Amino acid sequence: MTHEEIKESLSAYFDGQLGPEKTVEITAHIQACKECRTALDEFGALSAGVKKTLPVQAPAAMKDRVLAGAQAKKRLIRPATVLIAAFAAIILVLMAGVVAKHYLPAMFSQVQGMINAAASSLGSSSGNQ
Numbered sequence: 749m750t751h752e753e754i755k756e757s758l759s760a761y762f763d764g765q766l767g768p769e770k771t772v773e774i775t776a777h778i779q780a781c782k783e784c785r786t787a788l789d790e791f792g793a794l795s796a797g798v799k800k801t802l803p804v805q806a807p808a809a810m811k812d813r814v815l816a817g818a819q820a821k822k823r824l825i826r827p828a829t830v831l832i833a834a835f836a837a838i839i840l841v842l843m844a845g846v847v848a849k850h851y852l853p854a855m856f857s858q859v860q861g862m863i864n865a866a867a868s869s870l871g872s873s874s875g876n877q
Contacts, residue, residue: 749773754784762791 749757749770754777760766761774778785 758784758787759791762788
């Protein structure tokens with residue numbers, strides 16, 4: 749990685765969001781580069797300052813409300829999935845009916861023609877014996 753690429757990756761490095769290879773490379777670079785080490789120290793100071801000045805915590809009941817809402821949405825997904833599957837099955841059955849209505853009469857006519865031809869052939873060959 750170039751020096752500029754490392755500078756752009758320092759925030760992700762500070763947050764622990766990089767893979768092991770990049771982390772090792774940036775760690776080695778920081779040890780040798782005072783500019784990047786200073787920038788990383790600034791990230792640490794900024795993070796500590798934010799945590800100190802904004803000690804906000806979510807209300808205790810918020811976790812329960814969020815989890816309850818997620819469970820309610822899960823329950824809504826299942827009936828919707830069943831309805832979609834049923835609707836798809838109905839459409840497939842209707843399409844099969846349309847296809848059958850269109851193609852089966854012609855197929856039955858062909859089969860009847862083959863049977864008649866076979867019967868005629870058998871009738872004419874049995875007369876020759």
